[in-house]
Every structure is written in structure tokens, then in C-alpha cells.
Amino acid sequence: MRQITVYHVDAFTDQPFGGNPAGVVPDAGDLTEQEMQRIANELHLPESAFLLPSDRPDADFRVRYFTPQQEIDFCGHATLGSAWLLASERNWAKRTERVVFSTNVGLVPIDWAKGETRLSQVTMTQIGPKVAELAVARQELARMLGLSVDDLDDRYPIRLASTGVWHLMVPVKSRQAIDHARPQLQELSLHNKQHGIGTTHLFTFERGTDYDLYTRDFAPAVGIPEDPVTGAANGALAGYLVLEGLLEQTKRHQLRIAQGDAIHRPGRLNITITPGEEGPIIQVGGSAHVTISGQLRLPAEK
Structure with a gap:
């Protein structure tokens, strides 16, 4: 044995x-x-x-x-x-x-960062971010996600983003809409497999008392109906924000992202975006x- x-x-x-x-x-x-x-x-x-x-x-x-x-x-x-x-x-x-x-x-x-008595945070530097376009009808995407098309935030583009794995970034107007999403998991799985997408990542700029963005992540294509708190997808989201010009590329940014609250597994990620010679450097940190x-x-x- x-x-x-x-x-x-x-x-x-x-x-x-x-x-x-x-x-x-x-x-x-x-x-x-x-x-x-x-x-x-x-x-x-x-x-x-x-x-x-x-x-x-x-x-x-x-x-x-x-x-x-x-x-x-x-x-x-x-x-x-x-x-x-x-x-x-x-x-x-x-x-x-x-x-x-x-x-x-x-x-x-x-x-890793150490406090006076114990480990306080570990931070991973992910590989360089990329974005790509995906032809998808907003109404059809909203239907697959169990949202109204009016819930989608048309101020920001729907894009694929990656720091190693492709994620579909879906901007949504509010946390309430994100929490109410009820995706058609079988259809979403087939769609994501067809396009080589690991997860579908909903995000909103609606801030909370302890976070700057709020997200949910669905990954039925790899056997995970909902991933509670995703380091890879949120790292890709940070890359998307800079590469799409939603955050200034020449400045350093620090973001706190909330995820998991909708399924009673709340988590928080600390993300740093630093300008680099070969593109933005994405660091994702937190405790465990x-x-x-x-x-x-x-x-x-x-």
C-alpha cells in the first residue's frame, strides 16, 4: 500500500x-x-x-x-x-x-510576504496577457448566461483574454445582475469548447466597500459549473483592462477583486498591473x- x-x-x-x-x-x-x-x-x-x-x-x-x-x-x-x-x-x-x-x-x-508572526500573502506573476476578438451575438450570449441583453454593459467590449488560458470577458452593468445570472451550462460548455475557451468571466465596475470589481466565473467546458474565485481569469481580466485601454497602460494599478459571494464562498484577490518593456506585468496575490x-x-x- x-x-x-x-x-x-x-x-x-x-x-x-x-x-x-x-x-x-x-x-x-x-x-x-x-x-x-x-x-x-x-x-x-x-x-x-x-x-x-x-x-x-x-x-x-x-x-x-x-x-x-x-x-x-x-x-x-x-x-x-x-x-x-x-x-x-x-x-x-x-x-x-x-x-x-x-x-x-x-x-x-x-x-510570499511575511508579517511579524506569519505568512500574510503569496503573489504569482502570470505570463504576459493577450486579448483577441470573438464574434458573438450579444443577445445570444446574454441568453446563454441567463441574463437580459440590457444587463450587458455596452460601454466595454466583449473579448477573449488570456494569461495562459483563454477566458471570455463579459462586462455586466451591476453586481445584482451578475448574482442573478443562471447560465445554460450545457450550451455554454459547447460554445466554449468550440472556441477553445476555458471559462466565461462576468465582471462589473460596480464597487463595494472592500473591492474595485466584482466577478463570477463559469467553466462547464472543463467540468466546473462555477469556479468560486479564479486567479487565472481575474489575471486575464486585469490584462484585458489595460490592453483594451480601460486602464492607462503607462501607470501602475492596484485592484482588489471580489468573487465567490454569490455561491457563499467569498474570496478576495489583490492584483497589481505594472508597465513593462514587453507589455503589462500581471501579479495576482492573496492568502490561503x-x-x-x-x-x-x-x-x-x-
Whole structure:
């Protein structure tokens, strides 16, 4: 019998049962791809991250991400949760100031900030943002999302955006409209698969007492009806805001984004956008909470 240590980490929150839950398997070097997929299905969390020895001198770990249904190229909240686990449970914060993950989309460095007594935040630098146009009828998109076409905010463009995975950015007029969205998940899944889209990301500039933007994210194409708090999609949103000229490209911006409230898993992301020679640099940060740790028992290898 083999025993594998697994963790349930709630990301973008400092409380259990909030934010976005991720499975983290920090010692996955001996697992096969089939075993990783089966473990992700067994944990049945939106995504699980598996940390393997890196074959690159400029990375500390190779990381693979799985939903209960399939492998995906990148996952922001599982990245943050994995780095938080390494820093808080495996003493990496005492050894170095950062860890670098090698992922299917490239290198992702993660830095941690320490308060007087404990870890306070980890921040990932995502790969360079991109945007692209997608021909989609506003009325048809609104119908798939369970919205009125009048709920869509026509001051801002509907675009694809990516910091590693393509997300469909949908501007909405109000938080109330976003909270009332009831997407046709099967249709949305087929649409997103057809266009190579990972998730559909609703956002509004309606501010709250502790946030600048409010979002929801639907990912049925990868087996996740609603992703509670999405590091990758909100990083892509930050890139969209700058590349589409909604935020000035020559200035540094700091944003606080709220997500998860609609499904009673509130989370908060801190995003910094910094001008760079090759385009905007997107950093997504937050805290996490290790909620469960345990041993998964697997059959002995034959």
C-alpha cells in the first residue's frame, strides 16, 4: 500500500470554507498521469495541483493541474494554494523569498510576504496577457448566461483574454445582475469548447466597500459549473483592462477583486498591473488556508 499526502487548501481567503478550494499533492513524482487524474476525481475539487520534480534549472517544481474530468494548462488558485502550502507547511518561507513553478504555459514565479508572526500573502506573476476578438451575438450570449441583453454593459467590449488560458470577458452593468445570472451550462460548455475557451468571466465596475470589481466565473467546458474565485481569469481580466485601454497602460494599478459571494464562498484577490518593456506585468496575490490534510492510500505498484 502506498500512502500519498494530500491537502485541501482554500485559496484567496484566510478562513476555512471560503475562497476557492484546491487539492494539492506536493510529492507527486511517483504518480502516473492516470493516477493524478483519478486522485483529482476522488478529491472532486474544482482543480488539483500535482507538484513534481522539475527538469529545468530555473524552476523549483513542475506542476500539473487536473479538474475532476481533465488536465488543464494552468490554474491560478491552485498555484496560489500550492505556494502557500510550501511556505507555511514545508518551511519554504524560511529558506527563500520565492518559488518558481514550471507549468504548461511557462514559468510562474511566486513570492510570499511575511508579517511579524506569519505568512500574510503569496503573489504569482502570470505570463504576459493577450486579448483577441470573438464574434458573438450579444443577445445570444446574454441568453446563454441567463441574463437580459440590457444587463450587458455596452460601454466595454466583449473579448477573449488570456494569461495562459483563454477566458471570455463579459462586462455586466451591476453586481445584482451578475448574482442573478443562471447560465445554460450545457450550451455554454459547447460554445466554449468550440472556441477553445476555458471559462466565461462576468465582471462589473460596480464597487463595494472592500473591492474595485466584482466577478463570477463559469467553466462547464472543463467540468466546473462555477469556479468560486479564479486567479487565472481575474489575471486575464486585469490584462484585458489595460490592453483594451480601460486602464492607462503607462501607470501602475492596484485592484482588489471580489468573487465567490454569490455561491457563499467569498474570496478576495489583490492584483497589481505594472508597465513593462514587453507589455503589462500581471501579479495576482492573496492568502490561503490549509483546511484539510491527510493520507490517500493507493495500491502498491505491481
